[in-house]
Amino acid sequence: MKIGIIGAGSVGGALGRGWARAGHEVTFGVRDTSDPKVQKLVAETGARAASVAEAASGAEVVALATPWGATQDAVKSAGGLAGKVVFDCTNPLAPNLSGLTHGFDTSAAEQVASWAPQARVVKIFNTTGANNMANPDYSGVAATMFYCGNDVEAKATAGKLAADLGFDPVDAGNLEQARLLEPLALLWIRLAYAQGLGREIAFKLMRR
Amino acid sequence: MKIGIIGAGSVGGALGRGWARAGHEVTFGVRDTSDPKVQKLVAETGARAASVAEAASGAEVVALATPWGATQDAVKSAGGLAGKVVFDCTNPLAPNLSGLTHGFDTSAAEQVASWAPQARVVKIFNTTGANNMANPDYSGVAATMFYCGNDVEAKATAGKLAADLGFDPVDAGNLEQARLLEPLALLWIRLAYAQGLGREIAFKLMRR
Numbered sequence: 001m002k003i004g005i006i007g008a009g010s011v012g013g014a015l016g017r018g019w020a021r022a023g024h025e026v027t028f029g030v031r032d033t034s035d036p037k038v039q040k041l042v043a044e045t046g047a048r049a050a051s052v053a054e055a056a057s058g059a060e061v062v063a064l065a066t067p068w069g070a071t072q073d074a075v076k077s078a079g080g081l082a083g084k085v086v087f088d089c090t091n092p093l094a095p096n097l098s099g100l101t102h103g104f105d106t107s108a109a110e111q112v113a114s115w116a117p118q119a120r121v122v123k124i125f126n127t128t129g130a131n132n133m134a135n136p137d138y139s140g141v142a143a144t145m146f147y148c149g150n151d152v153e154a155k156a157t158a159g160k161l162a163a164d165l166g167f168d169p170v171d172a173g174n175l176e177q178a179r180l181l182e183p184l185a186l187l188w189i190r191l192a193y194a195q196g197l198g199r200e201i202a203f204k205l206m207r208r
Numbered sequence: 209m210k211i212g213i214i215g216a217g218s219v220g221g222a223l224g225r226g227w228a229r230a231g232h233e234v235t236f237g238v239r240d241t242s243d244p245k246v247q248k249l250v251a252e253t254g255a256r257a258a259s260v261a262e263a264a265s266g267a268e269v270v271a272l273a274t275p276w277g278a279t280q281d282a283v284k285s286a287g288g289l290a291g292k293v294v295f296d297c298t299n300p301l302a303p304n305l306s307g308l309t310h311g312f313d314t315s316a317a318e319q320v321a322s323w324a325p326q327a328r329v330v331k332i333f334n335t336t337g338a339n340n341m342a343n344p345d346y347s348g349v350a351a352t353m354f355y356c357g358n359d360v361e362a363k364a365t366a367g368k369l370a371a372d373l374g375f376d377p378v379d380a381g382n383l384e385q386a387r388l389l390e391p392l393a394l395l396w397i398r399l400a401y402a403q404g405l406g407r408e409i410a411f412k413l414m415r416r
Contacts, residue, residue: 146395172399177395180391183388183391184391187388190388201413204412
């Protein structure tokens with residue numbers, strides 16, 4: 001698939017490496033394609049780097065791997081995203097990880113959908129660290145990647161692209177369920193940092 | 209330990225059976241000790257049944273295994289719970305499981321703590337079904353039981369009593385983290401029911 005990844009930080013980088021390795025055509029959408037970090041990613045993955053608008057317009061799937069505060073601008077720069085499958089990988093983290101800025105009766109994902117009303121938004125790749133996106137294998141057990149959204153086809157694409165990275169994909173329902181998946185992300189962060197468990201932890205939904 | 213369990217429904221019953229089996233002295237605090245369901249539990253477990261006030265006053269640990277709507281009354285009937293370790297096993301579910309009635313900048317656990325300000329409240333036994341409390345084993349892997357609270361000793365007791373049931377206990381931080389554990393409970397419920405995965409699912413925090 002043709003995938004545009006907006007943002008080339010730790011999450012965008014991990015997703016892009018994984019999908020390029022799985023044979024997808026990846027373009028990183030960034031503000032500055034000459035940034036040495038971006039150039040390094042491009043050299044390592046065989047992916048391209050382009051403007052946000054270009055990365056989005058040529059893609060079937062656009063992954064928003066931006067800091068929450070940069071996400072509304074990224075959607076605007078991406079040119080509306082009508083009809084595209086859009087992965088919202090963000091978390092609306094308050095300063096100092098003190099909490100979330102959105103939640104309970106809304107979510108970052110629902111905000112994104114309001115900014116891009118014709119996009120097919122899926123919340124995914126927000127509930128674990130970039131280290132797990134690079135390698136979701138825990139001694140032969142695949143970490144779970146929860147996702148949610150209102151478009152059945154877009155969710156099928158999301159599940160497949162999560163499996164391509166080695167995740168066990170689990171559909172958590174409609175986009176409103178992002179109100180549960182964003183707190184789950186903060187739980188991962190709190191366990192890793194505040195509770196001192198470190199980043200080599202991952203959620204698994206076990207089945208009996 | 210002397211444990212009072214307020215409520216003898218599916219969650220209270222599973223906790224009481226498990227702790228009685230582990231050698232703890234369990235008393236179910238109920239409105240009507242002559243209720244046949246309660247009598248059956250008592251006969252099966254060797255536990256006692258008593259009034260809510262009596263079950264609480266004789267216990268070191270009091271588990272609130274009540275429907276959310278009955279919890280404030282249960283705390284009142286329990287007589288204040290000063291100094292006791294109190295497990296809040298509730299979830300503030302909105303009618304028809306449409307969401308939570310509390311969250312984001314508060315939680316059921318924080319409400320309970322406000323009703324029983326001298327109790328040592330731990331949020332625990334809310335993020336999975338009674339079936340998993342009865343048996344948290346998934347082919348040799350123990351399901352995780354997350355808990356949080358502000359009293360270190362009370363949390364150590366909570367972790368031990370979760371392990372006594374066969375859970376892998378994970379400390380998620382201070383009581384405010386209930387704002388994350390209550391949405392996690394709703395995620396379990398939504399996956400089990402709305403997403404059709406059924407109740408034989410459980411969260412595991414994997415470590416690498």
